[in-house]
Amino acid sequence: MSTDIRTRWLRGVRAPGARIRLVCFPHAGGAAGHFHDWAALTPPEIEVMAVQYPGRQDRLADPCPTTMDELADTVTKVLLHERADDRPLALFGHSMGASVAYEVARRLEEVPGLALTRLFVSGRARPRVPQEEPPRPAPTDSEILDRVRLLDPAGAAVYEEPELRPFIMPALRADFGLLAAYRPARLHRLRTPVTVCGGDRDPGCAVEELTSWSDVTTQEPDIRVFEGGHFYLTPRKAELLGVITEQLS
Structure with missing residues (x-):
């Protein structure tokens, strides 16, 4: 019988016979539940975990x-x-x-004896250093919601509900503020192989931007383009998981 993985930070289903552990990181404002059905759609050799960021759902009170x-x-x-x-x-x-x-990948690479087999990045260009793009002030709520409507027109409807906004805006506000300030001092080239995924009609990350990840890996990244927008991974879930399964086999 499978058992749930449920800690403050990690959610998933324990797979005792798995030979590799896949850890998933949600989008801004997102939660671990976005990956809740991945375990059922991947072979038992892969144990799927998802990170539950603070400030949302059952971690609403966590800063x-x-x-x-x-x-x-x-x-x-x-x-x-x-x-x-x-x-x-x-x-x-x-x-x-x-x-x-x-x-997290660059930190894990510094741990002796830890095997990090692959990094999958999706729907985002590689980080920018301050010389390329200075940190920005945290965006206003209006700017955040305009961005959400652009990237996820269907999902943005929940933010129009006045009674829900006090519960869901703090996490979104914090995530967008964190990203506005995030500028690593320098780019670290990973030894870990990198697969870059994206939608062919993503208004937030054009296909040409996916190649930017070649600057942060010692190997040529494997770039996979799927039909769809920023959240292509929902309608193209089976196709995406097929790629992930193939590359982790």
């Missing part, structure tokens, strides 16, 4: 991280603490989650 370093440092410590075996890890991050996964 949101204010910097990328704070978030990535904490998630890295959690992953190392939760390792009950030497199973290798793979990371998948979508949108904001791509940046978080990259930062």
Whole structure:
């Protein structure tokens, strides 16, 4: 019988016979539940976990991280603490989650004896250093909602509900503020292979921007383009998971 993985930071379904653990990082304003059915759609050799950021759903009372370093440092410590075996890890991050996964990946590469097999990044260009793009002020709620409507027209409807806004805006506000300030001092080239995924009609990350990840890996990234917009991974879930399964096999 499978058992749930449910800690403050990690959610998923335990897969005792798995040979690799896939850790998923949600988009800004998103939650671990976005990946709730991935375990059922991947082979038992892959154990799927998702990160539950603070400030949302059952972590509504937990303060949101204010910097990328704070978030990535904490998630890295959690992953190392939760390792009950030497199973290798793979990371998948979508949108904001791509940046978080990259930062966690470079921290994990510094851990002796830890096997990080692949980083999957989705729907986002590689991080920008301050010389390329200075940090920006945190966006206003109006600017945030305009961005959400652009990237996720269907899902943005929930933010139009006045009674829900006090519960869902704080996390979204914190995530967008974190991203506005996030500018690593320099780019770290990962030894881990990188697969870059994106939608062919993503208004937030054009297909040409996906190649930017070649600047943060010692290997040529594998770029996969799917039909759809910023949240292509919902209608193209089976296709995306097919790629992930193939590359983790």
